[in-house]
Amino acid sequence: MTTISLIYLKLVALHQSITMENKRTEIKEIGEFGLIDQITKEFKNHHDSTIIGVGDDAAVIDCGDKYLLLSTDMLVENIHFDLSYAPLAHLGYKAISSNVSDIAAMNGIPKQVIVSVGLSNRFSVEAVEQLYEGIRFACQDFKVDLVGGDTTSSPSGLVISVSITGEVEKDKLALRKGADEADILCVTGDLGGAYIGLQVLSREKQVFMSNPNMQPQLENYQYIVQRQLKPVARMDIIHELRDLGVQPKCMIDISDGLASELHHLSRHSGVGFKVYEDKLPLDKQTYDTSVEMNIGPVTTAMNGGEDYELLFTISQKDFEKLEKHRDIHFIGYASKKENGLKLITKGGNEVEIEAQGFQHFS
């Protein structure tokens, strides 16, 4: 591809859409992870400082005394958010928080962010200021510095791309791999709230659209709506684990749902997991709203994404250090790989855990 081929260019000018049809595999056929495997398999690294590239929550780069962490997320309007119920300030906050969560998932400390936005002309300066007010609040909360970005026009919706740096002492790095059999499986906070909050917001939007005189009824859903619109990355837990002298053996953040993240930990660490239904932490509002909406609470807890809680394993020897922690829950343990991923129901049955994470491509 060293020179422009005129023949190719003509082909493009005439038939780019047609040539794409010659052999056409839909992205949904292989899924997001299949696509990433496919497009990155030919890449080779040139630098010894690149310790870990594609495949964990953040890249790991050797930077002398410490590791530099690097991660990114792209948020696209009407895929990741709906501006008819997401205030721009909360959206800005969430864009930073979800990136901070990727650094937390490496047991690292976030440092700098760069933020690019694509804006259609329906956005005024005041609207962009609201977005950046939320970004600024998050930067204060998580002590990260905004150091750059790009601001451009977009023909249709809003696009936000955030990249983040972090750092971690070399002996504190936590990856998706590293779990051993008999490790205790831990999760922070509670599960499924962000997902069920989204269901409520969608429902109220439908009600409002069919009858604009109806006011959205959100009084009874404040906690779960907040979980959806303004999730908080668990940097508090990262600092507490350090204070308590606990090194997670493996770690990931819950962006696509517990089941999906368990599959990642299992695949990278080469272990299976047993998870106990009665140990799954659900907030009462999450539970009640799940029932109200005819969604099984266990399904909500297992497959609801965007909670940005941390999922990790610890050695049994560290158990007593965390035993009385108010917000870390012990939901199971790592087993032999061949035992697979099993949910132990309240009735004592073993059920296969299938990953049903959020599918972008449909």
Add this chain to the structure above:
Amino acid sequence: MTTISLIYLKLVALHQSITMENKRTEIKEIGEFGLIDQITKEFKNHHDSTIIGVGDDAAVIDCGDKYLLLSTDMLVENIHFDLSYAPLAHLGYKAISSNVSDIAAMNGIPKQVIVSVGLSNRFSVEAVEQLYEGIRFACQDFKVDLVGGDTTSSPSGLVISVSITGEVEKDKLALRKGADEADILCVTGDLGGAYIGLQVLSREKQVFMSNPNMQPQLENYQYIVQRQLKPVARMDIIHELRDLGVQPKCMIDISDGLASELHHLSRHSGVGFKVYEDKLPLDKQTYDTSVEMNIGPVTTAMNGGEDYELLFTISQKDFEKLEKHRDIHFIGYASKKENGLKLITKGGNEVEIEAQGFQHFS
């Protein structure tokens, strides 16, 4: 903004579009740079390691022995590229090259990239593979490692967001500030080719659309079309300056056009510039095509963007080290700030240089 205000949420659900109208300043009224100033002015840094944030080609982060550089660019379909004439492989190459150019502009060496793409369902796996083939070629050419990214759906066009890291020895960092009066102003390569190449591609697209039996005529425009579709960041120059022992006093890459970049250097360095028309490097094809399209060649050279050449100043003492360089051109010198930015025409007249860089927001 610590808790979700239900009143605010209702307001959003009912009136987000209306409330935006209350006080509505259009982005085009203040421009991209005005917008960036407006939204970033309230941000404060938390880390001593953040040496330079928003405002140069890349952020500068103290990383011990060296500086870490960090930059990003977002490319949006139908704003930055048109897939009816930009082959996906070239687009992938350009996305990396333009980011490498930002690292070059700091006198740094690129190291890692993370690439996020938003894809509508008209893109097949094969199309995404073409895009990543170009990304891979660029990663090989510039010796950068692809270490992560995000792949997501997009309701409409293609969005590509690249973030890049680089490194530079602390005494080799080159910023937009740093030029002194009487410094020699240098530019690499030739100017305006990418811009005039774009005009040709647009013209041939119009011809083709009005009569699909017409073949695009690109034989006589190969160089300028290549400049537009597959620009090459000038890492060769960065390595040569090091070999020759020349430290640029200030530096920027030409993404928005010579005139616009001169304004940046002037503002950051606190100097004026005199530029000589007869010293402006134009390729013959750029010159001839400009004339053919009724665009003044000087306008093309001064205001055409996307050449990704380097613009920098050197001390007079370094002149003889570069005097015989095949591809570095001495186009003027830095003067007193109050003298402003002046183009000295072939006839000896002084003309004010006005920035007319690419306006995304219109």
